[in-house]
Amino acid sequence: MTPSPPLSTPAVERPAPPYRGRLAPSPTGLLHLGHARTFWIASTRARAARGSLLLRNDDLDQARCQPAFVAAMQEDLLWLGLTWDRAMVSQSDRIDRYRRALERLHAAGRIFPCTRSRRDVIEAAGAPHEGGADDEPLYPREFRPNAAAPLPPLGDRIEVNWRFRVPDDVEVAFEDARGGPQRATAGRDFGDFIVWRKDDTPSYQLATVVDEIEFGITEVVRGADLIKSTFRQLLLFKALGRLAPRYFHAPLVLDDKGERLAKRHDALALRTLRAQGRTAQSILKQFEQETRKP
Numbered sequence: 646m647t648p649s650p651p652l653s654t655p656a657v658e659r660p661a662p663p664y665r666g667r668l669a670p671s672p673t674g675l676l677h678l679g680h681a682r683t684f685w686i687a688s689t690r691a692r693a694a695r696g697s698l699l700l701r702n703d704d705l706d707q708a709r710c711q712p713a714f715v716a717a718m719q720e721d722l723l724w725l726g727l728t729w730d731r732a733m734v735s736q737s738d739r740i741d742r743y744r745r746a747l748e749r750l751h752a753a754g755r756i757f758p759c760t761r762s763r764r765d766v767i768e769a770a771g772a773p774h775e776g777g778a779d780d781e782p783l784y785p786r787e788f789r790p791n792a793a794a795p796l797p798p799l800g801d802r803i804e805v806n807w808r809f810r811v812p813d814d815v816e817v818a819f820e821d822a823r824g825g826p827q828r829a830t831a832g833r834d835f836g837d838f839i840v841w842r843k844d845d846t847p848s849y850q851l852a853t854v855v856d857e858i859e860f861g862i863t864e865v866v867r868g869a870d871l872i873k874s875t876f877r878q879l880l881l882f883k884a885l886g887r888l889a890p891r892y893f894h895a896p897l898v899l900d901d902k903g904e905r906l907a908k909r910h911d912a913l914a915l916r917t918l919r920a921q922g923r924t925a926q927s928i929l930k931q932f933e934q935e936t937r938k939p
């Protein structure tokens with residue numbers, strides 16, 4: 646008699662997937678020291694884990710992105726000694742992938758069309774929102790359509806904003822690899838956010854989540870200004886039925902007045918520093934010293 650096979654196979658521990666990170670500059674200006682430091686941290690973490698690094702060109706914002714900056718950012722990264730492991734991926738080539746994810750969210754009733762302007766939202770939100778000019782104001786709950794009402798079709802060409810309906814008062818939490826535990830409450834700290842714009846382009850929130858999933862990104866390293874977006878993105882991963890990567894939010898580089906470096910600080914653009922005779926080595930040395938500080 647042959648022995649019958651065991652009813653259940655013993656649990657096998659699956660090895661963790663190899664580290665995959667990404668550098669995701671937006672070609673809306675020249676890279677400055679702040680970007681460079683974040684990308685250097687991303688690169689250092691990927692190399693330390695013997696992982697790979699993707700260069701992603703976040704070029705969805707047609708009004709602000711310029712091809713000259715795409716070339717400049719690659720050159721500047723290489724000058725600094727940062728490399729990536731396969732041909733650069735441009736988000737503008739992947740619109741069909743984002744559209745498919747949008748269709749899934751639509752089929753699951755997780756989004757709704759919104760014809761309110763940004764001004765309407767800001768005025769209704771009342772208090773000035775703390776996220777700053779780059780962040781979305783809190784979407785007023787009274788602007789939402791009834792959740793039970795059937796959704797209109799997306800249509801071939803999208804001409805209204807579509808927003809993700811956040812689960813009210815649900816706490817979203819994650820463990821940041823640098824900052825430790827982070828939590829925010831949906832509907833209070835951030836509201837229904839845009840996933841597709843009325844000019845028929847995907848939002849950063851949706852595109853980045855689809856890309857992390859499809860490129861198998863295991864850790865996202867980016868600036869701490871994006872922490873609030875991470876909460877939004879965690880909800881999208883969940884709605885799409887996928888696990889999120891780990892996150893490491895790097896501290897922002899401030900100028901001597903304590904303000905965030907924006908792209909207008911051309912004085913701190915890598916190119917300007919380079920033209921002034923700064924070497925890549927001295928910049929990397931500065932980063933090493935800064936990150937050693939407590």
Ligand code: GLU
Nearest residue numbers: 669670671703853866867
């Ligand atoms: N392209 C985005 C930016 O420059 C970064 C997005 C990200 O790392 O998720 O702000």
